[in-house]
Amino acid sequence: MKLTKKVALAAAVILAASSLASCTGGGGEKTTASEEFPSSWDEEITVDVFDGLANYMGVQQGWFADIVKKKFNMKLNIIAPNVAGGGDTLYNTRVSAGELGDLIVTDKGEKLDELIAGGLVLDAADYYPAMDSLASFDKAVERLNEDSGGIYGFPTSVSSLQPTEPSEGLNPTFGPFVRWDLYKELGYPEIGTLEDLLPVLADMQELNPTADNGQPVYAFSLFKDWDGNMMVTAKQPACFYGYDEIGFVLAKADGSDYQSILDPDGEYIRNLRLYYEANQLGLVDPESTTQNYDTLFSKFQNGQVLFSWWPWLGQSAYNTEQNMADGKGFEMVPLADQSIFSYGAEAYGGKQVFAIGSKAEDPERMAAFIDWLYSPEGAYANSSQTMGSAGPEGLTWEVNDAGEPELTDLGKEAFLEGGATVPEEWGGGAYADGVSALNTTSVLPIDVDPATGFPYSYTFWPTYQATVANTLTEDWSANMGDATSTMGYLEDNEQLLVAPGASYTAPADDSETETLRNQVKDIIKQYSWQMVFAESDSQFESLLDELIETANGLGFDKVLDVDMANAKEQNDARVAVTEEFAG
Amino acid sequence: MTTQAQSQVVLQEAAMGNLSHQSKRRRGRRFTPAGGRTSFTLFLCILPFLVLAFLFSYLPLYGWIYTLYDYKPALGLAGSEFVGLQWFQMLVGSPAQMAQIGQVLVNTLAISFLGIATSVLPLAFAIFLNEVRAPWFRSSVQTLTALPNFISWVLVYMIAFSLFSSSGLVNDVLMDAGLVTAPLKFLDTDQNVWLTMTLWSIWKGLGWGAIIYLAAIAGVDQSLYESARIDGAGRFQTMWYITVPQLMPTYLVLLLLSIANILNNGMEQYYVFQNAFNKEYIQVLDLYVYNVGMTGNNLSLATVIGMLKSIISVALLLTVNAVSKRVRGESIV
Numbered sequence: 027m028k029l030t031k032k033v034a035l036a037a038a039v040i041l042a043a044s045s046l047a048s049c050t051g052g053g054g055e056k057t058t059a060s061e062e063f064p065s066s067w068d069e070e071i072t073v074d075v076f077d078g079l080a081n082y083m084g085v086q087q088g089w090f091a092d093i094v095k096k097k098f099n100m101k102l103n104i105i106a107p108n109v110a111g112g113g114d115t116l117y118n119t120r121v122s123a124g125e126l127g128d129l130i131v132t133d134k135g136e137k138l139d140e141l142i143a144g145g146l147v148l149d150a151a152d153y154y155p156a157m158d159s160l161a162s163f164d165k166a167v168e169r170l171n172e173d174s175g176g177i178y179g180f181p182t183s184v185s186s187l188q189p190t191e192p193s194e195g196l197n198p199t200f201g202p203f204v205r206w207d208l209y210k211e212l213g214y215p216e217i218g219t220l221e222d223l224l225p226v227l228a229d230m231q232e233l234n235p236t237a238d239n240g241q242p243v244y245a246f247s248l249f250k251d252w253d254g255n256m257m258v259t260a261k262q263p264a265c266f267y268g269y270d271e272i273g274f275v276l277a278k279a280d281g282s283d284y285q286s287i288l289d290p291d292g293e294y295i296r297n298l299r300l301y302y303e304a305n306q307l308g309l310v311d312p313e314s315t316t317q318n319y320d321t322l323f324s325k326f327q328n329g330q331v332l333f334s335w336w337p338w339l340g341q342s343a344y345n346t347e348q349n350m351a352d353g354k355g356f357e358m359v360p361l362a363d364q365s366i367f368s369y370g371a372e373a374y375g376g377k378q379v380f381a382i383g384s385k386a387e388d389p390e391r392m393a394a395f396i397d398w399l400y401s402p403e404g405a406y407a408n409s410s411q412t413m414g415s416a417g418p419e420g421l422t423w424e425v426n427d428a429g430e431p432e433l434t435d436l437g438k439e440a441f442l443e444g445g446a447t448v449p450e451e452w453g454g455g456a457y458a459d460g461v462s463a464l465n466t467t468s469v470l471p472i473d474v475d476p477a478t479g480f481p482y483s484y485t486f487w488p489t490y491q492a493t494v495a496n497t498l499t500e501d502w503s504a505n506m507g508d509a510t511s512t513m514g515y516l517e518d519n520e521q522l523l524v525a526p527g528a529s530y531t532a533p534a535d536d537s538e539t540e541t542l543r544n545q546v547k548d549i550i551k552q553y554s555w556q557m558v559f560a561e562s563d564s565q566f567e568s569l570l571d572e573l574i575e576t577a578n579g580l581g582f583d584k585v586l587d588v589d590m591a592n593a594k595e596q597n598d599a600r601v602a603v604t605e606e607f608a609g
Numbered sequence: 610m611t612t613q614a615q616s617q618v619v620l621q622e623a624a625m626g627n628l629s630h631q632s633k634r635r636r637g638r639r640f641t642p643a644g645g646r647t648s649f650t651l652f653l654c655i656l657p658f659l660v661l662a663f664l665f666s667y668l669p670l671y672g673w674i675y676t677l678y679d680y681k682p683a684l685g686l687a688g689s690e691f692v693g694l695q696w697f698q699m700l701v702g703s704p705a706q707m708a709q710i711g712q713v714l715v716n717t718l719a720i721s722f723l724g725i726a727t728s729v730l731p732l733a734f735a736i737f738l739n740e741v742r743a744p745w746f747r748s749s750v751q752t753l754t755a756l757p758n759f760i761s762w763v764l765v766y767m768i769a770f771s772l773f774s775s776s777g778l779v780n781d782v783l784m785d786a787g788l789v790t791a792p793l794k795f796l797d798t799d800q801n802v803w804l805t806m807t808l809w810s811i812w813k814g815l816g817w818g819a820i821i822y823l824a825a826i827a828g829v830d831q832s833l834y835e836s837a838r839i840d841g842a843g844r845f846q847t848m849w850y851i852t853v854p855q856l857m858p859t860y861l862v863l864l865l866l867s868i869a870n871i872l873n874n875g876m877e878q879y880y881v882f883q884n885a886f887n888k889e890y891i892q893v894l895d896l897y898v899y900n901v902g903m904t905g906n907n908l909s910l911a912t913v914i915g916m917l918k919s920i921i922s923v924a925l926l927l928t929v930n931a932v933s934k935r936v937r938g939e940s941i942v
Contacts, residue, residue: 115903121682137683144683250885312775315797315884537679537692537907538699544905545706548888555885559797579705 063156063394067099071387076120076127079378079465080106088460092453093407093418098395102129104463121146128386129395131466134170134179134379136534141381142178148382149176153393159401162186163469169374169529180396181375181529185470189373189527189603195472196485196511197337198366198522200265205332205344206357206502208233214505218362220263220300223333226359228307230332237329246304247331248314249322250555255547256287256294257554260301262335264293265367268523272532272596273543273589274550274582279367279525281597286586287550288574295570301558302566315555329354337512345498347442353497358512365523366516371470373603374529378466399468402475405482408462415471416484421452423484431478432489441484442494528599532592539588542581549576675912682908696913710897710914714921716803717893721871723807728867730811731818732860736852738819739826740844751823754816765813766881769796796882802890810878821863822856829855871925872918894918 072085086094086102094102105127107116117137120126126146132138141147154160154177160167163184170181185193192198202223208230209215215226227245237243252258261271269276269285276285276293287294304310311331313321325331326343334340340356349355380399382392398404409415416423422437439446440457448457471483484490491510509515516522535543553573560566676697679690700706734754741747757765772778773795780792795805829852837847876895883891892900898918902911933939 114906118682118903118906118908140681140683144681144685144688146683312792312794315794315886316770316774537690537909538695541699541905541907541910544901544907545709548900548905552885552888559886576705579703579708581703581705 061156063390063397067388067391070095070099070101071391072101072103073129073387073392074103074105074127074383075129075131075464076105076107076117076383077129077131077464077466078107078117078133079131080104080463081108081465082106082463083109086463087453088455089418089421089448089453089457090407090460090462092460094395097398098391100391100395102463106463125385126383128383128388129392130381130383131182131378131464132381133377133531134181135531138179138379138381139174139534142174142176146384147178148384148386148389149178150180150382150389150393151177153390157393157397157400159397159399159404163375163400166374166529170379179379179381180400181372182378182380183372183376183467183470184374184400185371185473187371187470187473189370189607190524191371192368192513192522192524193371193470193472193527194368194513195481195483196513197341198368198513198516199338200262200336201358201366201512201516202263202266202361202364203334203337203340203356204359205230205234205329205354206359206498207352207354208332209359210353210501216362217359220266220296220361221303223359223361224300224304224307224309227304227309227332231309234332239328239330241325241328241330243330243332244311245309245332246301246314247311247317247322247325248301248558249317249319250315250551251319253551255543256550257298257558259335260294260297260554260558261287263297263300265335266361266364267293268365268367269293270367270525272593274546274586275589275593277593277596279523281594281600284590284593288577288582290570290574298554298557299566302560305558310558315559347496350496350498353501355498357498357502358515360506360515360519360521364521366521368516368522368524370524370527370600371472372527372529373607374527376467376529377531380466380468402477402482405469405471405473405475408464409467409471409482415482417457418452421448422457425478426489429478430489431475431480431484431487433484433487433493437484438493526600526604528596528603530596530599532589532596535585535588539585543585546577546580546582546585549573549580672912673916675909676916678909680909692909696910699910700913700917710917712889713892713894713897716890717872717874719803720806720893721867721874723803724810724874725864725867725871727807727811728818728864729860731815732822732856734815735819735822735826736848736856739823739852740848751816751819755820756816757813758817760813762877762881765809765878769809769882794886797884797886799887799890802887806878806882806891809882822859825856825859826852868929869926872922 082104083106084104085091086104091101094100105116105120107114110116117126117132121141121144124146126132126141130141130147132141138147150157154167160180163181163186166181166184167177170179171177183193187193202220204223204227209226211233212226212229215229217223217226231243231245234243248257248259250257255271255274261276264270264276268279269283270279271277271287274287276287278284285292285294289295301310311317311325317325322331323339323343326334326340329344331340334356337356337358345355380396382389382396386392399408403419406415407418416431416433417437417440419425421434422440423431423433426432433441436446436448436457446457448454448460453460469482472481472486474481480487503509506515507518509518513522534540550573553569553576557566557569557573560569675686677691677693678686679692679695680686681689700710738747738750741750760768770777774780775792775794777795779795780789783789784792833851833855834847837851842850872894874893874895876893876899879891879893879896880899883896894914898911898914901914902908905911
């Protein structure tokens with residue numbers, strides 16, 4: 027009896043101790059300093075990649091998997107919270123279990139700090155000297171890790187551009203893009219301000235009430251997948267006027283204005299009113315309330331939507347080579363008073379970071395892999411699906427006789443004709459299926475490859491620009507003062523407002539603010555949707571009053587104060603970085 | 610699942626009751642070591658259940674400690690900040706917050722009461738089904754109505770979506786027939802949310818709920834029917850005067866169990882059906898806890914609200930107990 031008691035006690039103690047140990051994690055195994063990474067790895071491993079940006083869950087396939095396999099003898103098992111659904115559920119579950127993954131892509135600031143404090147990420151200081159490709163972005167790495175006492179994270183979206191230069195390519199991130207062919211049929215009516223879009227879009231919808239597939243066409247089609255602090259599609263038009271969100275504040279890129287999103291005269295409510303009026307005119311897709319981004323995207327592909335807030339939605343879905351040759355496609359219409367927000371090149375990297383998990387199976391290989399992502403080869407091969415790097419050299423592009431990079435036939439097929447099949451020696455399969463599922467940009471595609479002297483993104487190459495002139499772009503260009511690109515037009519007409527890339531991250535909310543924020547944003551999203559689909563002006567106004575009252579009751583003001591302070595701090599950082607790089 | 614667990618507890622309590630009676634009797638009659646050994650053996654018999662009850666009902670109460678911390682999973686409980694009663698204060702400190710929880714409680718109770726009010730439907734369904742003479746028809750109806758119980762709520766929502774969304778079958782038919790010009794909003798509206806939710810759970814649970822009554826009907830003594838028929842009772846009279854009274858005890862037990870479960874209406878159904886338009890009326894307590902904890906990322910506050918549920922449940926139980934004491938002269942606890 028006594029013996030069993032002792033055994034039971036011992037078992038209980040061991041159990042308790044081991045369960046505690048799994049929570050604290052610790053610093054992982056001791057790392058040894060390396061001067062140079064091995065050129066080959068003998069043992070094949072599969073690594074877990076916890077990737078906050080990934081839209082694909084499972085083992086990486088296709089040509090990117092093939093490159094990773096050949097170079098590092100490993101497979102990437104992508105764990106995507108976006109696919110798993112439900113906010114931070116997956117993150118919290120894995121973090122509680124004491125391990126996020128071998129390779130981690132997460133937000134800097136609060137999340138990274140927490141992971142460092144909890145011992146879930148590895149201090150890669152011992153490997154850093156061997157990370158040669160990152161050496162050219164050393165300033166950004168140092169800045170990211172300056173207060174952490176080690177090298178825990180590696181910044182994404184780094185570049186060697188000036189922070190006051192736009193980080194986007196030929197197109198801005200935001201902009202009023204419409205079906206140019208229909209706009210042309212209306213005789214290119216002038217559009218003074220945002221609200222003047224409505225009659226134009228109504229005429230366009232009347233002109234083209236059904237798409238080729240027989241489905242009805244709507245000017246606006248909304249979706250809710252990305253709703254965060256507010257209704258995401260209702261924020262976008264604010265970006266046409268130089269505002270971007272920081273918490274519940276819309277801050278102008280040049281620091282000249284800060285608005286509460288619940289300001290009845292502010293940009294956010296203005297946009298809700300715009301959609302409400304559009305809905306009264308029958309311009310809003312009734313499926314908006316239930317559809318997701320994928321459905322929306324296929325509607326764009328089928329020509330069922332007339333307005334796009336972003337070039338990378340409308341154009342990438344609808345502007346196929348065939349459509350453009352027929353003169354059909356999305357192009358930006360100029361609003362006379364627009365001043366489009368542009369993200370400056372982030373001097374110290376973007377919001378996300380790469381990090382190595384403290385329990386990584388082979389941390390050295392992880393470090394080598396991360397380093398490779400910053401090499402020219404990695405920058406070409408790995409880019410988010412929407413950013414448009416040129417893919418691996420030899421497959422999709424090659425340097426031509428004149429010494430300029432040029433798309434191969436396969437590259438043209440893959441990028442311009444909507445899909446190509448990759449040869450077996452590159453891993454086979456459709457090109458699109460083999461794109462890096464990391465969906466995270468290491469080096470901005472606008473950055474220049476020292477070997478070719480041209481940017482990583484093919485859209486900047488003269489060889490590409492010479493081949494893509496078509497009926498649509500020519501017509502657009504002729505009507506836009508012979509502009510060669512949207513970005514060029516905006517810059518020439520001073521309709522672009524660049525927010526210097528200060529790599530600012532808002533400090534973590536204290537837990538009370540965070541809780542208030544989460545409750546308030548739920549209410550804001552809920553009422554925003556209801557307001558867009560309100561049945562009458564009076565209902566719209568009463569919902570607005572109710573929203574403001576409820577939000578204030580739940581502590582909106584307190585959170586707003588925090589956000590206002592952050593917005594101003596962000597502006598200070600922008601001013602500072604501008605001066606730093608100018609001098 | 611919950612009902613099963615509940616009935617297990619009932620059985621267990623019954624067993625424990627019997628046991629204590631027995632041992633009391635024994636103690637009174639003959640206090641010998643042999644008797645002691647018997648009661649120890651019997652104690653060993655219930656030990657596993659005591660352990661289970663402890664593990665699943667009492668041990669989790671340890672989790673209430675999270676209410677006193679600002680819990681961050683990455684830091685663990687030891688690394689998280691101790692904040693005392695901050696979350697409780699936050700909950701009671703703001704009228705808007707209280708109003709929200711009030712609305713959530715109203716939703717929970719309303720949906721539960723609608724569920725209880727419609728709990729006679731499986732009973733009626735079973736009685737009528739039993740009267741069907743053709744066995745093939747009876748069993749196929751039974752199978753078809755029991756099947757939805759095995760479909761997950763996610764799939765039920767898919768069915769609901771393809772039927773009732775703005776581009777769903779129903780709206781297509783109505784539009785094509787020219788009955789409506791704009792699609793009707795069945796899913797994204799705050800009109801009649803409680804009712805539609807109840808209808809969906811009836812659709813899903815009716816056939817399944819009827820099974821237990823069908824079993825009870827099979828156990829009714831046939832001679833009762835025979836003698837009733839000899840006395841000239843018609844079909845509806847035998848249903849009303851024999852079947853219904855015979856089923857009453859079963860019905861009352863199930864009713865009691867569902868009243869005990871009044872705050873537990875689960876969250877799957879409401880989770881899949883929730884959207885910005887119906888959220889205000891669909892958010893039941895379990896879903897609210899999930900939304901605050903998982904979606905809103907505040908596990909500590911979610912625990913506080915979860916605690917609230919336990920406290921209300923205990924209060925309800927004590928009320929019912931007091932009523933029972935007064936009415937029947939017997940108390941449950």
